[in-house]
Every structure is written in C-alpha cells, then in structure tokens.
Amino acid sequence: MAGTTICHRAPLSLSLLRRRSYVRHPSLLPVYSQLSTDTASKGKEFEGRVGFLGIGIMGCPMALNLIKAGYDVTIWNRTKSKCDNLINLGAKYEPTPEQVASSCDVTFAMIADPASAAAVATGENGAIQGLGSGKGYVDVSTVDGATSKLICESVQKTGASFLEAPVSGSKKPAEDGQLIFLTAGDVALYERVASLLDIMGKSRFYLGDVGNGAAMKLVVNMIMGSMMASFSEGLLLAEKVGLDPNVLVEVVSQGAISAPMYSLKGPAMVKATYPTAFPLKHQQKDLRLALGLAESVSQPIPIAAAANELYKVAKSQGLSDQDFSAVIEALKAKLQN
C-alpha cells in the first residue's frame, strides 16, 4: 500500500487531502507520508534565493511567476538570448548551472529530456558543483525514474537535498500558475519549496520515493499521447465520410469523452495549424520512456506502442518542434500512401 499526499492550493481548509492507493511496481516502495498539514498545505513562505535552469516554453513562464511574486530569481539557459526578457523583468543571470546553484538556496531545473537534464545537473559546470549542505535541487523536467535517481544520488553526495517534481499542464497553465506538481523525494525540501510550487501550480502531489513522480508523469503522458493519436484518427475519419470535423469537436466536447485538450486543440487541428505548446518531440520522448517503464514490469501497452510509432513518423516528417497535435499529419501521410 502506498500513501499519496495531495495538496490543492485552495480552499486552504480542504487543501490537504490524503488517500491511499495500491501500487504494483516493485520500485514504488510502500510509503505512507505523514506531512504536517499546516506546513504542507499552506506552504510556509520560502526564504532565500531561487535558481532556475532551462528557460524554454515551460521554464520561462514558471520562472516569470516567481519573479512576479517578488522572489530573487537567478536564471541560466544554454541559449542565453532566451533569458533576455526575464533579465529585463528583474531576473539575475549566471553563465553556468554551477554558478546558479552556488549563488542560490534552491535551484529548479526544467530541461528537455533525460540526457540533457543529467548533463545540466552533473556535467561540466553542472549544478551539483555549486550545491552543498543546506541547498536544494528540484528537477521539474520530464525524465525517467533511472535518470531522476542518478541526479538525486549526485545531488545528495554534495550534502544538498533533491526533489523530483515533473509537472502536468502545458504552456498556458504554466503562464497562469495552474500546473500540477508530481513530487517525490526529500520531504523536508518538499515542505521548504511548497510556497514556490503554489505560485507556479494549482496542486501538488507528494508520491514518496524518487522515481514515483517520474513514473506518474510518464503514465499520464502515455495516456495523453494515445488520446491525441486516437482523436486525430477520428477527425480524419469524420472528414473522409463527409462529416464536418468541427462538428465532431463540438459533439466530443459535450459528451463523456470531453477533454480540454480536444476543445483547445481540435479547431486548430481542423485548420492544419499546430502552434507549439507541447513540442511533438517531447511527447514522443515521453511515450518512449513510458514504453521503457512498462517493459520494466513486463506490461504490454500496445495502444501506446502504436501511438509512439505514429509520433516517430511525424518526427521523420520534420514536425518535432510543432505542437504534438501535429501527429495528425502522420496519419494524413498514411492516408495518401
């Protein structure tokens, strides 16, 4: 049996819900977390300097919300020019992850994938070289559990604490401070950064051991990737049999399979436009990582495996940096063949 602490930002009186859930994955060790309701739910005000590594689609609005809330934020991005707007809005800048981590009390990282998240943390001039006792490192990137554990071990060797905290929610929720944090790892650090998470997000789940946050995120994105592939098939089939796909979007939005994702992205997909909120290359990465997770427990996931193939086709069509809804183009190509 595993314990999960869920914290919604408001209303405060209902903000800490606890529930027990059953897990089968052997690495999801039984854990029942007892967090102090007051501390965890209200998020005692964070005191200190905040670092943010990775100023991309997600990292930029997340760091901006911390700046707007009045925090002393120091940023770094591989491509420095992406930092310019935030610097103009009050962020400090350091030229390496190491210098950010050494000048801040807690450092967040929002980096593309497992290899780059590991490199930013543990590579040359990586964050761990600037970490030490009393500091914290919070990785909010979407990576696999093995990478997260590797980063955790490196961070802990410096005497610092580690929290894994991937997010559910995309560009707009990041802008609106409405992300959902899927955290695991050091409970004291979770409590210490709770007020920061509450600025960037609308709820936070504490899931126990490092790896559980990554696993939860990959399962969610596995479902999402399959949903989008299936929705794409539906839009094209509707059109092929002479139906208006816009009407399909409306019908779906009123029924049991209604999802914000369909209503938000459907109209643009009908027009074959894919403004990037969640890059297709990242969705394919998450399906690939979810396949690895399923493989680790010998679970067949045939639908996700088929969806993954479709995203791979879309990548080969040059759609990696388009929104993941551009996966519909891979199906169109199949129809023409």
Ligand SMILES: NC(=O)C1=CN([C@@H]2O[C@H](COP(=O)(O)OP(=O)(O)OC[C@H]3O[C@@H](n4cnc5c(N)ncnc54)[C@H](OP(=O)(O)O)[C@@H]3O)[C@@H](O)[C@H]2O)C=CC1
């Ligand atoms: N977009 C979304 O809707 C969501 C994305 N995520 C996850 O968040 C993470 C970031 O995604 P997102 O912001 O969308 O993507 P972006 O591609 O916009 O940002 C990726 C970031 O990673 C950096 N990066 C990439 N490779 C390297 C490297 N080798 N060394 C150092 N830095 C590197 C990029 O730097 P540079 O600017 O120099 O390229 C950039 O800061 C991913 O793990 C993604 O899966 C999670 C939830 C939602």
Ligand SMILES: O=CCCC(=O)O
């Ligand atoms: O990882 C990306 C998630 C996108 C979303 O939740 O809308």
